[in-house]
Amino acid sequence: MRLLVVEDDLAIQGFLKRALSEAGYQVDTAYDAKTGELKALEGIHDALIIDLGLPDMDGLDLIARCRSQGTSAPVLILSARRSVDERVKGLEQGGDDYLTKPFALAELLARLRNLLRRSSPVHNDPARLEAADLELDLVRHEARRSERVLQLTPQEFSLLEYLCRNVGRVVTRTMILDHVWRMRIDPATNVVDVHIYRLRNKVESEGRPPLIHTIRGVGYMLKNA
């Protein structure tokens, strides 16, 4: 997978390049809209990450130009502007997703994966999810660990499902709130942690090995092994 990052802040550009490379992507970078446009038009990228505040042109205009010249790769917009208006405008101009700075790397990666999956032609929605000795039946809403059925509330099941879909990857609390509760809120207290704690009690009871790991300062990860 090859990505193009158009970002004028060299610190952010460098950090993105390092992080995305570590996540297994090939990364090209551009410092301004002009070079960005040239590189984007080569048509070799699977996704574009474009910052809105570029020195020579507004990011939104760059996206519009790329779109009008036939670039079809999904675009993830980065912006320091937080208003709803900007988000709507960005998505109207041809952006596919919008992320406000500062962001958690885990969230960027998740959104990127989401974009890449959406744009790939094969789209499979499994009826079953598996991770380590955990099994989730999405049709019957049943979770088993080592063949034993776990007594989960619907909420706990959704939470486990979300962790399971992202097995081996970190999910942040914001991502959990967004995907499991459909809430874009930013709690200062430990609401999410309490849910995880309860879920963990059920999944890891009776001396079973830990499955849900806390990544301090970032979020949680369901590990395969």
Next chain:
Amino acid sequence: MPKIVRTTAAWRISTWTTLAFALGTGVAFTIIYFLVAQSIRDRSDAWLSGEAETLAQVSAGTPKDHLYNRIVGEVAELATRELPDERNSQGQRLNSVFFLAERMNGTEDPLWVGPGPMAPFHKAIHVANLGRGTPRSITVEGWPMSFRVAERQAPGGQIVYLGLSNRGDTNLLQNLTRRFVLLWGATAVMGFLISYLSARRTLLRVEHITETVSRIGSEELGERLPESASRDEISQLAKTFNLMLDRIQSSVNQLRSLTDAVAHDLKSPVTSIRGTLETAMCSEPNENWRESVGQAIEDLDRLLSLLNTTLDLAEAEAGALRLDRSPIDFASLLRQLIDLYHPAMSERHHQLTEDLEANVLVNGDLSLVSRAVSNLLENELAHLPPNCQVHVRLHSQQGSAELAIEDNGPGFPPEIVGRACERFVKGKHSSGHGLGLAFVDAVAKAHGGVLTISDRSTGGAVITVSLPASVLQPA
């Protein structure tokens, strides 16, 4: 402060006042002058006519013998004495009177009583060709002043002329004018001085205001203009200025304390992050590193959430909070949030109960409203001692949705009652930033609603948010 007097408003005001005053009195004097002149003339004309009539009768009634000239002459002489003597400083008579009587056919020498030789008068009278009516003015050669002359025809063919020099009248009027001009000048100067001084006195107060205000601008906001007891325009000006200064000072103070609060709230996490990372840097690479980095990230997240909320609030207060409105089923939103917060509440042994009226629709920004409600629940979590009851109630009344969150905790600390919605106002023992309720307040206002905060009479606090809403009729 040295200043050119002519550029001052006091100078301009008094100059114009004096000019207007002088012009007014000048016009008034001119009118009076003409009225006086007219009445003097009327008086002398009346005297002339009457006296000429008498002399004509005397002349007619006196037999034309050798005594005639003497008798008529003496009567005329007496008549000329009737006027009070008016003499100038050289003793010269000013009110010269002449009398001339002649036959219509000019057969005899005319009878002449008057100053100087008769010839120039005689000539002037004939040149002027006087009528029988009202007296008229004639100019006599050798006399600087004109004469007013009345002509009467006596029965018996005599024509009688009686003349009176205008010199007395002219002198009177000249005197009048001279005195008026003197008085006029003196009053104008006096008026100018008085109006200049009083304007100056008034405007000095304005100047004082200017000085004080310019000093306030550059130095101290605490200074105030003196407010005098009088209620004139300048005192009003001073009062208005002081009110404005009060407002400016309070907003500057607010800004200052806000900046202090932000700086304070930023400093502690930054210090903690720096310290954590520094400690990690100085230690050997080990598992503790992860712990330190995690700690630093958590601190940074808190910092970011503080920044974000501050920005949101600033936006909201500037009226720039744009709402992405859609109909929100308020009860189901609340239930979702309650589900989210329920475990955390149980963890602290709180009882979270609900009483939600269904089908209440709020046309609002889902993300803002959820954040506002979550802020309220966060507040309960953060401030209640363990083992409390939290009750969430939603009901609709008269086009508004009333959300009340009640608890039986200790209520609001007395030091923040009434100010709880202000930014960075928080209880002494609160670990938050004091932005939560301010944000809820801003969101409520942006939706045309109200946030009310009070303590319950039975103990505990109740926070009410009412938002404009419509009630959906169940199908």
